[in-house]
Amino acid sequence: MSVTAAKGFTAAGIAAGIKESGQPDLALVVNQGPRLAAAGVFTANRVKAAPVLWSQQVLKGGQVSAVVLNSGGANACTGPEGFQDTHATAEKAAAILNEKEGSLGHSAAEIAIASTGLIGVRLPMDKLLPGIEKAATELSAHGGEKAAIAIKTTDTVHKTAVVQGDGWTVGGMAKGAGMLAPGLATMLVVLTTDADVDATGLDTALRAATRTTFDRVDSDGCMSTNDTVLLLASGAAGVTPGQDAFTEAVRTVCDDLARQLIGDAEGASKDIRIEVINAATEDDAVEVGRSIARNNLLKCALHGEDPNWGRVLSAIGTTSAAFDPDRLNVAINDVWVCRNGSVGDDRDLVDMRYREVRITADLSAGSETATIWANDLTADYVHENSAYSS
Amino acid sequence: MSVTAAKGFTAAGIAAGIKESGQPDLALVVNQGPRLAAAGVFTANRVKAAPVLWSQQVLKGGQVSAVVLNSGGANACTGPEGFQDTHATAEKAAAILNEKEGSLGHSAAEIAIASTGLIGVRLPMDKLLPGIEKAATELSAHGGEKAAIAIKTTDTVHKTAVVQGDGWTVGGMAKGAGMLAPGLATMLVVLTTDADVDATGLDTALRAATRTTFDRVDSDGCMSTNDTVLLLASGAAGVTPGQDAFTEAVRTVCDDLARQLIGDAEGASKDIRIEVINAATEDDAVEVGRSIARNNLLKCALHGEDPNWGRVLSAIGTTSAAFDPDRLNVAINDVWVCRNGSVGDDRDLVDMRYREVRITADLSAGSETATIWANDLTADYVHENSAYSS
Known part of the structure; x- marks a missing residue:
């Protein structure tokens, strides 16, 4: 169910060859609208990965049309070149999605990027960029599960959660098993909803929800450079819930995913x-x-x-x-x-x-x-x- | 050489039966004077063991005639009863030392106590008090090594260090292998000198020395409830060194002992x-x-x-x-x-x-x-x- 439980979203998860193991390593989540509202919270670590710096800028506009996520490399501590890699990823995704949909609806400035893996290594762009093209061809309203699988690193299981509201849905996926002591978020999480909520309402709900869920997970005391939690609204359900009910649904999904992170923490027996x-x-x-x-x-x-x-x-x-x-x-x-x-x-x-x-x-x-x-x-x-x- | 390298000190280390293993577990260090000056620094942990609370009071007077140290139990989180146990230990030590020396020179109020071992368990006073009597009979100007051995817990080796000044000496012993991230001191350390230095001079030297040595050791991030570093001066060398030279000697001994603590940390390979x-x-x-x-x-x-x-x-x-x-x-x-x-x-x-x-x-x-x-x-x-x- 994952990020495609809510109406108005498609997703895909594929193996682009970023991981040497050949395991899935690239996920794409696309908001089909009609609304493209979004909110995000990011790591409090002062050493931030390139995709975090990029996505923080994107989120300032309150609109996200798509999210590209990769495992197999954090793109952190990679300097200006690493930031260029993230920028190129967003440009490539916008071009491919516009070509596929025969529109100019996607702009790089509305595409969020999230990466996870080893710090201090450049991403293999010769594999990542063709991977986006492959992922775009596999986008589906049932692709949430595959997307959740593609963002795993040392996770032994993929993590998803869904809550049904009154005519609307909040769903999501998460990855994270180590370097797990978020200051504002944790590792990579994408939440989607078909509720008709604007960026301000999403931001209110997301901050309230993460404060008492992901922010209170401390598996190993080590705060990541890449923590990212995004909440995207398509408005496809045509229903605007009350803020409290919506916040509570988002909190419930976050709590569920946070518990799944702890339950799958590296090496843990308790x-x-x-x-x-x-x-x-x-x-x-x-x-x-x-x-x-x-x-x-x-x-x-x-x-x-x-x-x-x-x-x-x-x-x-x-x-x-x-x-x-x-x-x-x-x-x-x-x-x-x-x-x-x-x-x-x-x-x-x-x-x-x-x-x-x-x-x-x-x-x-x-x-x-x-x-x-x-x-x-x-x-x-x-x-x-x-x-x-x- | 340990705590008896400096003139004017005797020491002993014996097995009192506090440890079930039968290993040495009780040390006694006695300052024979003529001076009884002392300084101490203690854990910054707000949960302090009974012997830390006791010794902090003793050190306010600037005089210490003897130190009783035990391994096999930290006497931390043991309530008013634990504090009474520490008090009784000091009283017993004063009585025995006065009896042995045919004097009334020792007062419980000038006897420092230090304990190390499991938190939250009362000490077996029926073994500890007779142990003090036994230790007093074994006091010797060559007893420093045995005292250093008796304060070991998970230490695989005992730790001692000595620096020679111009006509005076600073020596000491330390224990500590885990719960090793002191805020003001580390685990149990007793330093002695025969230099003729008053309590203020000792305090200046000790604080300057520990600030850049024990305070900068962080083996496992866990601050103990029992950290204690004492510096006792007998004045037996009849020499008063310059403050800078004396501080540097104390710092050198502290640095040496701190390195020995890191070198013997629990399970460490680096x-x-x-x-x-x-x-x-x-x-x-x-x-x-x-x-x-x-x-x-x-x-x-x-x-x-x-x-x-x-x-x-x-x-x-x-x-x-x-x-x-x-x-x-x-x-x-x-x-x-x-x-x-x-x-x-x-x-x-x-x-x-x-x-x-x-x-x-x-x-x-x-x-x-x-x-x-x-x-x-x-x-x-x-x-x-x-x-x-x-």
Whole structure:
């Protein structure tokens, strides 16, 4: 279902030969209208890939007619030449789509680009540009699945999600398995809707949705140079939903995809749900959650099914959040192993056999809450990120 | 030579039975005077172990007559009972030392305590207190080596260092192999000198020395609840060195011990020297160095002997330091693999076979510099921190 679940979109996913393995590596998503509204959020990393710099400019216009996505190369840290490659990709896509449709409706300035793969290597344009031509011939209203497959890198499964509104639909696809600690977005995500929503409404919905979903995923503490989340509206359903209902649908799709990212994180054997409660502010709750999420010693302990709550306390202690060390409480899988900053219930009561681990950190400092999702740290993660370049 | 290299100190290290393995786990260091001056720096973690809270109070007086150190338990997150245990340890040590020396010279208020081991477990006081009695009978001017051995936890070797001044000596011991990213100190370190220096002079030297040594070690990004560095002066050499010469000697001993900590870090196969150059401020240089040091993907790549400079750039991009992404340069083992934020010299020229890896990050934003030491991330680290509680 993916990006073609909503009416007014076609998509394709093909193997252009960018990946040496011959696996699918190029996706094309086209908005057939009548509306071409779009919004996007991008990585907060100050070192941004060429396609991020390009797409940020495109999104300023609030219109996107097509998105070209490739795996097999991030086109990050590739200098002015890399930016030229992105520009050439948009020009090529516009020319091919206009030729195919016998129109001049596509302009490079309305074509977003997203790339993922190894940083610091130029893309093989001699393969990418012909690939766009091939993808254009395969565009279909049922192509969303293939597009989702073509953007995979170390992902073991492709990720899609769909929510039905009242006469309208929001769907999407995502990729991401490592370098997964987004500051504003995560890896590559394209969402589509046939609801008739303008760029401002899309932007409002997308920022609200990503703030509490992709922004709260922290698999390995490493923020990417390429994170991109796009939301495109075709208006083909002819229905304009209320902003709240629409935002909630977008949030639901984002949440679903974010959970799929965590569930497929590199080498992970545990999905860790960190709920920080009774914080003085939401920012405090997020800071504490992220500090726990990034503690390598805790991530190792949870991999070993050891409810080592001391490592949770030591992680909380490094933050600037409001709390009194003697009033901290911590539960692991609902057993309050730490009460008032000291030894609580018997840690042997904690059942650690399942993939999901729930950590509740009670700061006793207010009433704000945040939930962060993370993964454990495993020898498989080390192997996957040391045995070859990625 | 350790803590007994300087005149005026005795030490002992024994097995008190705190560790179930029966390995040495209790150390005692006694300042015989004539001076009892001392300074200390402690973890910046806001969750502080009972012995840290105790010793911070002791150090306010500027006098330390003895230090009791134990491995086998951190006495952190143990509540008021844990603090009472520390207090009782100091009282017991004072009583035993007074009895042994037939004096009333020792007061609990001048006895520093340091503990290391698992967080969230009470110490076995029925073993620790008799252990102090045993250690007191073994105190010797040659006991420094045994004391250094008794404070080991996951350390594979004990760590000592000595510098000779002009008629005076600075020596010391350290332990630490994991949870090693100090904010003001690292794990347990006791330094001694026979120079005749008052508490203010010691404090000046110690803060200056730790700021550019232990404070710039970041093995695994995890700050401990128990970090303690103490510097004790006996004055037994009867020489008062100039402050600069004394500070430099303390810095040299700290640097030596800090390097030994990195060289013995849990599971590590690489020691990574990260030199940030041409930063606008020293704080910027430290922030960038620490961000690179904590990037799990880079740590994995270096373990795999892959000079993956894109991961260095992505780490720099997450900081708030002053830089222009297009003016960043990165060298790995002196090969400038990234120039002007883009592809530089051939990465195949980088020789990664040796244990030490040198990363140079040139921010092109000023003239300040900082060096951070880190380790790679390995399957052995994961195993060591997941297979059992520590």
